[in-house]
Amino acid sequence: MVSDPVPGGDIIAVRDLVKTFSGPMGTVPALKGISFVVRPGTVTGLIGPDGAGKTTLMRILSGLILRDSGSVSIMGHDPGNDPLSVQRSLGYMPQKFGLYEDLTVEENLDFHSDLHGVPSSGRKGLYEPLLSMTGLGPFVGRLAGKLSGGMKQKMGIACSLLHKPPLLLLDEPTVGVDPVSRRELWEILHSLVRESGSTLFISTAYLDEAERCDDILILHEGGILGSGSPGSFRSEVQGHAFELIEGSGRPSRALDPVISALPGVIDTVLAGGHLRIVMEGAAPPRVPESSGGFRFQPVPPRFEDALMTRLWHSRKDLEQGRATRLPWVAGKRIQGGKGEQAIRVEHLTRDFGSFRAVNDLSFEVGHGEVFGLLGANGAGKTTTFRMLAGLLPPTGGSLMVAGEDVRKFPAKARQNIGYMAQKFSLYGQLTVYQNLRFYSSAYGISGKAQTDRIQEVLKFFGLTPYRDISAGLLPLGFRQRLALAASLMHTPAILLLDEPTSGVDPNARRAFWRIINGLVMDGVSVLVTTHFMEEAEYCDRLAIMADGGLLALGSPSEIKAQAKTEDLPAPTLEDAFVTLLSRAAVPSGLPA
Amino acid sequence: MKQALIRILELARKEFLALLRDKKSRTVLIVPPLIQLFVFSYAATFDLNHISYAVWNEDTGIYSRQLLARFSGSPNFRLVARVTHREEVAPLIDNRKVLLVLHLRNDFSRSILMGSPARVQALLDGRQSNTAMILLGYVQSIVSGFNDEIAVTRSVTPPIASIDLRAWYNPNLKSRWFIVPGIVGLLTLLISLLVTALSVAREREEGTFDQLMVTPLTPFQILMGKILPGFVIGIGEATLIILAATLLFHVPLRGPLDALYLGLFLFILSGLGVGLMISALVSTQQQGLLGAFLFLVPAIILSGFATPIANMPPVIQDLTLLDPLRYFLVVLRQIFLRGAGITLLWPEYLALLLIGVASLLIAGAFFKKRLG
Amino acid sequence: MNGFRGWGIPPSVVRIRALVRKETLQIIRDPSSLAIAFLLPFVLLLIFGYGVSLDARHVPVAIVQDIRSPDSEGFAASLRNSPWFLPVPYSDIHSAVEAMKRQDVSGILWFREDFGRELHSFRDSPVHIVVDGVDDNTARLVMGYLTNVWQVWISHRNERGRDLSVFPVTLGARIWFNPDNRSRDFLVPGLIAVIMTLIGALLTALVVAREWERGTMESLFVTPATMGEILLGKFIPYFGLGMGGMALSVTMGHFLFDVPLRGSLLVLGVTSGFFLSAALGMGLLISTVAKNQFVAGQIAIVFTFLPAFILSGFIFDIHSMPTVIRGITHIIPASYFVTILQSVFLAGNIPGVIIPNSIALILFSVFLFAVIHRISRKRIE
Incomplete structure (x- = not known):
């Protein structure tokens, strides 16, 4: 029997929940005795980096895995003992939602309706609002496999809503979804809570999504680092956030390591060319007189500031004081190939059959510049990126990288390029050392130079303790470092990065970008594709792509300025992105 | 040049480590070949050992007893029933209780004494037609042995001069001598296919292929790097199987080792070429496995591994000319059992070389096409 | 039952029907399933029918x-x-x-x-x-x-030459069921068992593993569908597909290769159903153990396909094998089915062969499904 949730009580109650997994590196605690409650009718966000234990928690709540100890109650039922009772009244959307790709949208809906015992008579009336809310109406006859990533996620939500569950668990519904679709997803979820009074429990790795929740639960390394409303988190750090507006004429990139080393500084991060600083107290950092004139200006705090502060208090041993300049690069001026520009793209076109993925694209990346390539899913970013790396030949136009024509890219010319894919793409079975050895010799480093370089890399990236561990078993942050290390060993003049830090915890992301910034100051040029706004903020210039062409080009502040309206006097980068795209009236979510 | 060589060696080293450090691919390379070696070697045999038979003896004389004693005394035959009526025969054969019923009429001994032909009737279950034929041969040889004995004891001249029958190379006609050298070829093909057919797909699935393509390594170096471990693993495992064949299964190895290893080398080359061709066409390991399987099954069946190519229809015989295993099986059996050397085998070597080079060239072309 | 307003059919039946319909649509739309079910048997039969012959001529x-x-x-x-x-x-x-x-x-x-x-x-x-x-x-x-x-x-x-001396003993032989001794007549029925193993075990193991890989299994698990319903939802469509492959093979064997069918189609159909249940049981068992297609495919080939090929008596007569190996053949369902098939095709409906071997197949199916029922839980650990 399905019992109604206890009126006024907690819809989810978790106490001292412990779960450990035994893996190849011994027993790993996934959840270290966590307790929390979720109030009915709220949107509660479970926030944490990859590997924090979010999915484990979600699966325990839905009865898919058993806990080691502690108690869990979902609407009065224990998912461990009585999973079917929980599952009857639960909507659950796993991270990789299982849509049947060979079935049409309607067939998927019918299938889930049947499984949940939704009577066939009222289905039309049930589907209509769901389809119009998700914008799937025109595509009921389309195979689910032919939908775009964002559409699939919406479709997954629609399927989990069919039986009107009082509680909906969503595991990272926005991962891999572009900002426009993400925004739409959140609107769907909010309207759902408004209309049906459902309770939503959502996990995410994107910190900026925290602000959209009623309550937040921060999961960090299997423990709860904090909980409360976004406002309560922000108020903790009210007055602690500053922005550097004048720094003796030196670029923010160069000042970042200087300022982050000052006492009382918890966090520094580049945001659209400016340096954003979070302090332990309510006063700006004190810069020694000798360094020249620095001016700071208070800025409104963000959720992320509070998170960084809590992290800083919880572990003091952070990446503080670690060198950020590669020892074999620092100081040397890197000559980025022959051309005047690091990358020059002119009238670039790429067709797949009759479909034009990239259409007459032109832009340039200067030496020592960080250039970001943004766009909705299917806008042509990945295609462009692969062409730049020489993995895909262009159909038309010219493409010069480091002064060489990519069309007839001699293998030798790839010596100038470092490439890091979004997905970890080193050999998981090989140890850290074996990977580094292989990639250094692939770039022609051999003999003593090789041994020395590998030693330096292991030390610099803090990988020495993991030297003989299979790369596939490394924690995510270390895998990221190893991938970067492998792409940097040959000191490339141009770095191509594809969403290098998505899902990585905020500290690791900062450490990663400090290294990149150091390289940029030595003359390395960087091209990043991302739909992750935190990464876009690190760029000097951005290109926003839509429908295979260029929609906007400029520095982050220029882009923001373009989107400024009366309703939105100070748009964030994401606001700007969404506004520009909707102005161009790109039908969102559909592959063109 | 030296630089290129170092890169190829490093690629091969990486390939090796990737194969051997991964539990999944290690299992794929080691477990199925071992299981097949043992199962095939023990199970794949045409020698009959446990022939269950029944006797319907209506004769009471001494000769019928003497003849039947030859059957019951043979280690290959096992008497399970004695029949007294015609009606009992059919159920025994129908229900697979026996493979053979021997029928001796009541005038059997009398006929022998009178010098007129005595007849023994053998009824055989033909559902396994091959078994039936082999069994008939066994029965025949027992009967002719008995004929000789009668001729000697009764000093009559038989109507027929006996034939001097000999089987060369495999005098006792042991199936194992035929099957086990074939297994060397079969497993070597399996291994060299698996090493290559899955390796590119695995790199694609794990994203390392892109990472590889952005390095200054040339496609030629990458291909060489993939082939080298195939050779080492293929020759290594083949050596193990050859050792097992000679030491464990006592198959004679009469020919020179240089001829054997030259053939092995050329055969692995062609196996790797086909494997690379498959891997250039597929994008996941599962498809790679399916592709290897789809090549392997016809390649084995049409190679003459279990059934002679000469028995196939002409069109299919022509088709077998494309099968590298066909040539290698000739090489193996010639060397193992006939003691042939290099000079006798050059047409096979040439065919293997041709298939190897052609498949590698096609694989290279497929790669080029896929990459751009 | 709880709150299924105006609903005539029990919800469990509705769920099974939905699962079966989903699976059927997937089979129809996925060319690789159809290829394994129909193209592969076709090619295998052609190769074996024409390529494999133990009859030496000329x-x-x-x-x-x-x-x-x-x-x-x-x-x-x-x-x-x-x-x-x-x-x-x-x-x-x-x-x-x-x-x-x-x-x-x-x-x-x-x-x-x-x-x-x-x-x-x-x-x-x-x-x-x-x-x-x-x-x-x-x-x-x-x-x-x-x-x-x-x-x-x-x-x-x-x-x-009017030489009157004769052999003391002459041998007269009669080979029942296959007097012409055509090896094709016994290879083709055996091949049908191999093909049905391929569909029942390999294909089923692969499709269930695919549900794990694509995450659809996780979504299925949080619905009210029970494990038994999910398994039945797999069993029914692949049973149909397997019988389809069987029908194709029998038709080809009979009309293309002139293999006689002396027993009745009914007996053939019923015994095939028993064997297919056992094969599907193996496929489902493999997929509950191996949750990715690669490993499932490996296990299915090594533990079901190869034994069906070598140890079932399809090419190599079980009588020829050493005692230990003959013992192993008793735990291979295909060996019972090959025995039935060779009898039904070449000899006829012989109760003494069909009944005991069918009982063995039924026991196998029951055993396999009991094991599956015991070890499969709606959990993803």
Whole structure:
């Protein structure tokens, strides 16, 4: 029997929940005795980096895995003992939602309706609002496999809503979804809570999504680092956030390591060319007189500031004081190939059959510049990126990288390029050392130079303790470092990065970008594709792509300025992105 | 040049480590070949050992007893029933209780004494037609042995001069001598296919292929790097199987080792070429496995591994000319059992070389096409 | 039941129906499932039907006559008339041996100088026959055929020459069910068992593993569908597909390869159903253990396909195997099914074969599903 949730009580109650997994590196605690409650009718966000234990928690709540100890109650039922009772009244959307790709949208809906015992008579009336809310109406006859990533996620939500569950668990519904679709997803979820009074429990790795929740639960390394409303988190750090507006004429990139080393500084991060600083107290950092004139200006705090502060208090041993300049690069001026520009793209076109993925694209990346390539899913970013790396030949136009024509890219010319894919793409079975050895010799480093370089890399990236561990078993942050290390060993003049830090915890992301910034100051040029706004903020210039062409080009502040309206006097980068795209009236979510 | 060589060696080293450090691919390379070696070697045999038979003896004389004693005394035959009526025969054969019923009429001994032909009737279950034929041969040889004995004891001249029958190379006609050298070829093909057919797909699935393509390594170096471990693993495992064949299964190895290893080398080359061709066409390991399987099954069946190519229809015989295993099986059996050397085998070597080079060239072309 | 307003059919049936419909749509839309179910059997049957034959025909045999005599000529002529041999004359024994080394001939028939004279002496053999023993099976057949031709020829000769001496004992043989001894007639029924193993175990293991890989299993698990319903939802469509593959194979075997079907279609259908249940049980069991397609495919090939191929009695007779291996064949469902198939096709509905083997297959299915029921939980650990 399905019992109604206890009126006024907690819809989810978790106490001292412990779960450990035994893996190849011994027993790993996934959840270290966590307790929390979720109030009915709220949107509660479970926030944490990859590997924090979010999915484990979600699966325990839905009865898919058993806990080691502690108690869990979902609407009065224990998912461990009585999973079917929980599952009857639960909507659950796993991270990789299982849509049947060979079935049409309607067939998927019918299938889930049947499984949940939704009577066939009222289905039309049930589907209509769901389809119009998700914008799937025109595509009921389309195979689910032919939908775009964002559409699939919406479709997954629609399927989990069919039986009107009082509680909906969503595991990272926005991962891999572009900002426009993400925004739409959140609107769907909010309207759902408004209309049906459902309770939503959502996990995410994107910190900026925290602000959209009623309550937040921060999961960090299997423990709860904090909980409360976004406002309560922000108020903790009210007055602690500053922005550097004048720094003796030196670029923010160069000042970042200087300022982050000052006492009382918890966090520094580049945001659209400016340096954003979070302090332990309510006063700006004190810069020694000798360094020249620095001016700071208070800025409104963000959720992320509070998170960084809590992290800083919880572990003091952070990446503080670690060198950020590669020892074999620092100081040397890197000559980025022959051309005047690091990358020059002119009238670039790429067709797949009759479909034009990239259409007459032109832009340039200067030496020592960080250039970001943004766009909705299917806008042509990945295609462009692969062409730049020489993995895909262009159909038309010219493409010069480091002064060489990519069309007839001699293998030798790839010596100038470092490439890091979004997905970890080193050999998981090989140890850290074996990977580094292989990639250094692939770039022609051999003999003593090789041994020395590998030693330096292991030390610099803090990988020495993991030297003989299979790369596939490394924690995510270390895998990221190893991938970067492998792409940097040959000191490339141009770095191509594809969403290098998505899902990585905020500290690791900062450490990663400090290294990149150091390289940029030595003359390395960087091209990043991302739909992750935190990464876009690190760029000097951005290109926003839509429908295979260029929609906007400029520095982050220029882009923001373009989107400024009366309703939105100070748009964030994401606001700007969404506004520009909707102005161009790109039908969102559909592959063109 | 030296630089290129170092890169190829490093690629091969990486390939090796990737194969051997991964539990999944290690299992794929080691477990199925071992299981097949043992199962095939023990199970794949045409020698009959446990022939269950029944006797319907209506004769009471001494000769019928003497003849039947030859059957019951043979280690290959096992008497399970004695029949007294015609009606009992059919159920025994129908229900697979026996493979053979021997029928001796009541005038059997009398006929022998009178010098007129005595007849023994053998009824055989033909559902396994091959078994039936082999069994008939066994029965025949027992009967002719008995004929000789009668001729000697009764000093009559038989109507027929006996034939001097000999089987060369495999005098006792042991199936194992035929099957086990074939297994060397079969497993070597399996291994060299698996090493290559899955390796590119695995790199694609794990994203390392892109990472590889952005390095200054040339496609030629990458291909060489993939082939080298195939050779080492293929020759290594083949050596193990050859050792097992000679030491464990006592198959004679009469020919020179240089001829054997030259053939092995050329055969692995062609196996790797086909494997690379498959891997250039597929994008996941599962498809790679399916592709290897789809090549392997016809390649084995049409190679003459279990059934002679000469028995196939002409069109299919022509088709077998494309099968590298066909040539290698000739090489193996010639060397193992006939003691042939290099000079006798050059047409096979040439065919293997041709298939190897052609498949590698096609694989290279497929790669080029896929990459751009 | 709880709150299924105005609902005539029990919800469990609705869920199973939905699962079956979903699976069927997937099968129809996924070309690789259809390929494994229909294209692969088709190709395998063609290759086996045409390519595999243990019946030697026109075997080249070298004939060496040291001295030509009417007797030796006569024997060579009778060889020429036999469908089994292709006599090739060689001038001396050395060139014939060379030819056999080159594998140009499979045997040598050597009439020695004193052939005519010693034809009647018992102790010396005027005829030497050497066969290439490398392929033992062919060698045995060649030996048997040669002896046979020799005996027939000499009997005729003696009759003509009014030589009244006869063999003390002659052997008369009757081969039941397959008097022409066509190996195709026993290979094709065996192949059907292999093909159904392929569909039942390999395909099913792969599709369930695919649900794990694509994450659809996790979504299924949080619905009210029970494990039993999910398993039935897989079982029913693949049972249908397997029977389809079976029907295709039987039709091809009967009409293309002229394999007789002496038993009834009903018995064939029912026993195939028993075997398919066991094969599906193996496939589902494999997929509950191995949750990715790669491993599931490996296990299915090594533990179901290969045994069905080698240990089922399909090519290699179980009677020939060592005791230990014969013991192993008892735990291979395909070996029971091959026995049934060979009887139903070649002999007819023989209760003594069909009933015990069917019981074995039913026991297998029950056992496998009991194990699956015990070990599969709606959990993803």
